[in-house]
Amino acid sequence: MxxxxxxxxxxxxxxxxxxxxxxxxxxxxxxxxxxxxxxxxxxxxxxxxxxxxxxxxTGMTMSQLKTYVKLRAQGDATTDQRLVLLHDVASEAHAQIRALQNNLAVLEHKIDWYQGKVDATIAEDESFEAYLNRLDQEEKHD
Amino acid sequence: MxxxxxxxxxxxxxxxxxxxxxxxxxxxxxxxxxxxxxxxxxxxxxxxxxxxxxxxxTGMTMSQLKTYVKLRAQGDATTDQRLVLLHDVASEAHAQIRALQNNLAVLEHKIDWYQGKVDATIAEDESFEAYLNRLDQEEKHD
DNA sequence: CCTTGCCTTAGAGTCCACTCGAAGGCTTAT
DNA sequence: ATAAGCCTTCGAGTGGACTCTAAGGCAAGG
The missing domain is CATH 1.10.1660.10 (Multidrug-efflux Transporter Regulator; Chain: A; Domain 2)
Structure with a gap:
């Protein structure tokens, strides 16, 4: 071994x-x-x-990890608590991915703009702004 | 106004x-x-x-942001440099999303396991491990 | 008039997860 | 035998991005 x-x-x-x-x-x-x-x-x-x-x-902190390890050491009686903890971490991670994707969408739109790939018509800009506003609203829901 | x-x-x-x-x-x-x-x-x-x-x-640091702002202040001659910078940031962000998703996949598999949703056959476990190994290899390519 | 908000500079404090160093002493590898 | 590696405790340093305080003073609203 x-x-x-x-x-x-x-x-x-x-x-x-x-x-x-x-x-x-x-x-x-x-x-x-x-x-x-x-x-x-x-x-x-x-x-x-x-x-x-x-x-x-996934973003789990030291402190959460320590909690998890302590629960684990206490045996089968704590699986529910462990599940709650892991679910929390998972949903945080999902939120983080979503936020990253939103921010990245803005960044990539700017890159397209720099590359002249965006038709700089008022209509297009306004719709993208509306889209951004929607994303920002959604982020506030957390 | x-x-x-x-x-x-x-x-x-x-x-x-x-x-x-x-x-x-x-x-x-x-x-x-x-x-x-x-x-x-x-x-x-x-x-x-x-x-x-x-x-x-997206993960852009203060220092990158300061560089970006300085370039912007120098006018149109720096758009190429700004594009390079933004591309870097974007590909870092993509990598981070991928890493998060991989880690999250492991976490969610563990959650499923806790919930008894995983058939604990040797075959299944081994294939998941193989999958994890593949992910870990991929992360090393960065 | 008085409270609240804003102005300045400069420096200290906070948080998190490491990261390292010192000092003195065993152990393992070549 | 000698170097490299490991052991301990314990405290200090690092980096990034804030976050706040102090001290002294001007300015607008009720």
Missing amino acids: TTYRIGQFAAKVGLSTYTLRYYEQEGLLLPHRDANDQRYYTEADVKWLIFILHLKG | TTYRIGQFAAKVGLSTYTLRYYEQEGLLLPHRDANDQRYYTEADVKWLIFILHLKG
Whole structure:
């Protein structure tokens, strides 16, 4: 069974040893120790950390992650709470994607404009402005 | 013609007066002044600021925004540079959306799993893992 | 008249997630 | 044997974008 010392593990997952010790301190990832107290990580740790990184990549904060880990440690009784938490994170992420797409639409319209691809008729501009207003309204609904 | 004092403008655009003065200091938004040196903002400033906020919302940094504003101030000779800059920002934003969607896919799969909606057959799990590996590989291409 | 809002400069504080350094001491690899 | 890697604690530094305070003063509305 393959194991990794902290330096190898860091290289494998693309984090620094500092960060790994920091995550450990925060309770996110608890490696094993050998007879000399040296940390070692297993393939299971690789999978778990990659999952953590996916969660972080959705915008989940350290604090939410810590909550999640604590709930997990408490066993099956907390699956409902975990679900609520993950649903929150997911809907935040959806909102963020939507916001990004809206902002990007504006940016790309400006790019088109710079490239002279937009017919600069009053009608067109006005309809795009109306569209933007609608987007801005929608963002306020959050 | 409607104008706004800084407090009204702040309320209108949803920023603090601190932030508006900060943006001004950074050269992003330069309001007019009345006879007593009090700032006032026009409808054009509203539009410009909203555009700035859309750009910021795509992930464009202060520093990029400052570059953009400086180029703009230099006139038509810089449209090419502005286009390059905006293209960069747009492709970064696209990448960020893709990353978010990938991470969200993992999160939602986990949610499904919690809800018992996933057939926990070895085959299914393995194919999902293969899928994740593929996503992770793709992220490395950036 | 008095409160509220605005003006200035300059600097300090905040938040988040790391990131690093120091110091002293084991352990592992070549 | 020697270097490279790892161990600890603990505190300080980083970056980005604000966010706020202080101090002293002018200006408009009720």
